[in-house]
Amino acid sequence: MSEAALKHLSETQTKDIDENIAWAKINQDVLRSMENPRRGYWIAMAISVALFSVMIYAEVYQYMYGMGAALLNTSHMWDLYISTFVFWIGMSHSGTLLSAILHLVHADWRKPIYRFAEAMTTFSLMTAGIFPVIHLGRVWNFYWVMPYMTDRGIWPNFRSPLIWDAFAITTYLTSSVLFLYIGMIPDLAICRDNTKGWRKKLYTWLSLGWHGDDRQWRNFRITYLMIACFLIPLAVSVHSIVSMDFAMAIMPGWHVTTFPPYFVAGALYSGCAAIITLFILLRYFFKFEEYMTFPILDKVCKLTFVIAMVWTYLNLVEFASVWYGHDIPSKEVLLAKAFGPYAPFFWGMIAFGMFLPFTLLSKWARRNMKFLFVVSVLLNVGMWLERWMIVTPTLSLGYHPWGWNIMWPGWVEWAMVGGSFGWFGMLFLIFVKVFPCVSMYEVKEMVFHRKRTIYEDVDEMMVLHKGAPTAAEAGSTNNGGS
Amino acid sequence: MANHRKQNHRIFGLFADFEQAFEVIAGIRRYEVPGITVDDVRIKSPIEHPEIEDILGERPTNIPKFAFVGGLFGLVFGFFFLAGAQANFTVQPQGGKPVITIPSNLVLAYEMLILFGVLATLAGFIIGARLMRKRGPFYNHAVSLDQIGIVVERIDDTQRQQVRDLFARHRVIDVFEETV
Numbered sequence: 001m002s003e004a005a006l007k008h009l010s011e012t013q014t015k016d017i018d019e020n021i022a023w024a025k026i027n028q029d030v031l032r033s034m035e036n037p038r039r040g041y042w043i044a045m046a047i048s049v050a051l052f053s054v055m056i057y058a059e060v061y062q063y064m065y066g067m068g069a070a071l072l073n074t075s076h077m078w079d080l081y082i083s084t085f086v087f088w089i090g091m092s093h094s095g096t097l098l099s100a101i102l103h104l105v106h107a108d109w110r111k112p113i114y115r116f117a118e119a120m121t122t123f124s125l126m127t128a129g130i131f132p133v134i135h136l137g138r139v140w141n142f143y144w145v146m147p148y149m150t151d152r153g154i155w156p157n158f159r160s161p162l163i164w165d166a167f168a169i170t171t172y173l174t175s176s177v178l179f180l181y182i183g184m185i186p187d188l189a190i191c192r193d194n195t196k197g198w199r200k201k202l203y204t205w206l207s208l209g210w211h212g213d214d215r216q217w218r219n220f221r222i223t224y225l226m227i228a229c230f231l232i233p234l235a236v237s238v239h240s241i242v243s244m245d246f247a248m249a250i251m252p253g254w255h256v257t258t259f260p261p262y263f264v265a266g267a268l269y270s271g272c273a274a275i276i277t278l279f280i281l282l283r284y285f286f287k288f289e290e291y292m293t294f295p296i297l298d299k300v301c302k303l304t305f306v307i308a309m310v311w312t313y314l315n316l317v318e319f320a321s322v323w324y325g326h327d328i329p330s331k332e333v334l335l336a337k338a339f340g341p342y343a344p345f346f347w348g349m350i351a352f353g354m355f356l357p358f359t360l361l362s363k364w365a366r367r368n369m370k371f372l373f374v375v376s377v378l379l380n381v382g383m384w385l386e387r388w389m390i391v392t393p394t395l396s397l398g399y400h401p402w403g404w405n406i407m408w409p410g411w412v413e414w415a416m417v418g419g420s421f422g423w424f425g426m427l428f429l430i431f432v433k434v435f436p437c438v439s440m441y442e443v444k445e446m447v448f449h450r451k452r453t454i455y456e457d458v459d460e461m462m463v464l465h466k467g468a469p470t471a472a473e474a475g476s477t478n479n480g481g482s
Numbered sequence: 483m484a485n486h487r488k489q490n491h492r493i494f495g496l497f498a499d500f501e502q503a504f505e506v507i508a509g510i511r512r513y514e515v516p517g518i519t520v521d522d523v524r525i526k527s528p529i530e531h532p533e534i535e536d537i538l539g540e541r542p543t544n545i546p547k548f549a550f551v552g553g554l555f556g557l558v559f560g561f562f563f564l565a566g567a568q569a570n571f572t573v574q575p576q577g578g579k580p581v582i583t584i585p586s587n588l589v590l591a592y593e594m595l596i597l598f599g600v601l602a603t604l605a606g607f608i609i610g611a612r613l614m615r616k617r618g619p620f621y622n623h624a625v626s627l628d629q630i631g632i633v634v635e636r637i638d639d640t641q642r643q644q645v646r647d648l649f650a651r652h653r654v655i656d657v658f659e660e661t662v
């Protein structure tokens with residue numbers, strides 16, 4: 001789409017979706033996207049594979065030379081690995097928010113965009129799960145964290161929040177994969193009916209014999225609702241538990257009661273910002289201008305702004321409680337963040353996380369794709385810095401003076417962080433190429449119900465103005481059908 | 483009392499206009515075809531229609547029961563599994579804390595509640611929706627596109643024509659029949 005056409009669309013597109021769009025076109029557009037993306041898709045895939053390759057090289061290097069290669073030392077035993085782990089867990093909350101919560105409150109504008117948000121959840125979790133394993137050093141022993149009986153009768157320590165992490169993330173990954181899969185079954189049946197070759201075999205197997213009768217739809221609706229109800233408290237518990245990795249430790253700056261809600265708000269915030277980024281990318285890659293519309297983007301931006309303000313408030317509460325709490329070591333850590341060697345990153349977090357969201361108040365910003373893309377990426381830079389500023393300053397200034405040291409990550413850690421984006425990007429891009437990233441049946445439902453509402457309103461008006469035929473009498477079909 | 487009518491036909495009508503299809507179901511509800519009730523009717527659609535359930539009548543599902551039983555099992559099993567492991571692992575230094583720690587076990591049992599609740603819900607869905615079975619003979623690709631199908635089952639020869647007439651009055655675009 002040309003620059004002028006995009007500008008025109010940004011000014012004229014006022015509806016979440018065009019109710020008159022033909023259902024056959026919805027199928028065609030989404031199925032075409034799985035075959036024929038723009039060149040940008042392949043460039044993004046190449047960048048992702050390159051980043052992931054660097055990560056593999058760094059991991060092999062770390063494997064050969066030990067954890068010292070990552071410059072981890074006595075007090076800085078986690079550093080970027082745990083920061084990035086928390087960041088990716090946070091990103092995973094986007095799918096739950098957009099899909100489950102908005103589903104429960106009947107916000108139908110979520111329908112064209114929830115599928116890729118759910119996929120984000122799954123792949124973010126798969127990315128987050130890499131970091132504890134990398135951090136183990138002996139990666140082949142990762143399964144020791146699972147609660148199974150060994151021949152020596154040894155179990156993990158169930159009192160450790162790290163074991164809670166293992167339980168919570170396993171549950172979250174399983175549930176979110178099932179949520180994504182179940183929501184896709186009717187669309188997989190459409191793919192089954194319209195593809196050939198290996199795709200047909202795959203979709204036939206995955207669609208489980210779906211044929212769309214009322215029994216299936218009824219059970220489908222209740223199942224989706226039940227799993228959404230399970231997922232919302234689960235998502236809250238997962239990030240609360242991740243926050244307890246820190247809050248349960250007696251370290252200055254970590255032992256804070258507001259950490260669970262602070263982490264959950266941060267997770268929703270970074271997830272929403274990532275939705276904006278991927279919204280813009282997918283819209284461009286697959287020419288989804290009719291489904292990923294400006295009004296929907298506008299709503300996501302407003303939602304992001306609201307959550308950003310909740311996060312800002314909780315951040316300020318945390319600062320205030322440390323400042324007025326007179327816990328001297330915690331206060332010293334806070335001052336060191338603001339004025340010490342990590343100050344540029346701390347103020348970067350404040351600038352990107354607290355002040356940048358105010359640009360979303362501008363209608364011009366919410367309708368300018370390029371600007372919004374940059375803002376959404378910077379919001380997530382801010383959220384990544386937030387996680388780094390939680391972990392590293394505290395480790396550099398703990399209770400024991402012999403442990404005080406400043407640590408700057410080496411190339412191995414940076415390669416792992418960059419590679420995680422490559423790994424996520426690779427999985428996500430493969431997913432959107434193999435599976436429909438816009439829910440066809442939900443878009444049809446959205447169109448159907450909105451059009452029906454319009455017809456009902458028009459019919460009422462026609463009754464008031466006697467003599468005019470109602471929409472039904474005029475023989476209008478409301479499903480865009482043939 | 484045994485049902486004496488011949489129940490040997492099944493008829494499937496395909497409609498482009500959803501409102502007309504709903505009118506057909508409403509007509510059957512109003513007994514426009516004697517002997518046929520909404521219990522004999524199934525619809526096949528590209529989207530779900532909660533609104534049509536008012537006409538079709540309540541058709542309960544067991545999924546909430548599956549979810550409840552799965553969740554309860556996860557909670558109880560999770561807690562006792564952890565407690566059993568802790569009780570058998572006394573070599574681990576406890577540091578003066580109880581062997582079975584209820585607060586931490588509750589966190590983990592909560593996760594197990596959700597995990598097993600979700601898995602049981604999936605099982606309930608597969609069973610309740612009759613998935614993983616062969617699709618019936620009336621499956622039509624148009625139903626996954628933009629048309630709605632109505633299947634009327636258990637009809638005899640005289641009712642067959644009446645159902646066809648009802649379909650025709652509401653602009654059916656195609657009719658298929660099967661003798662069982």
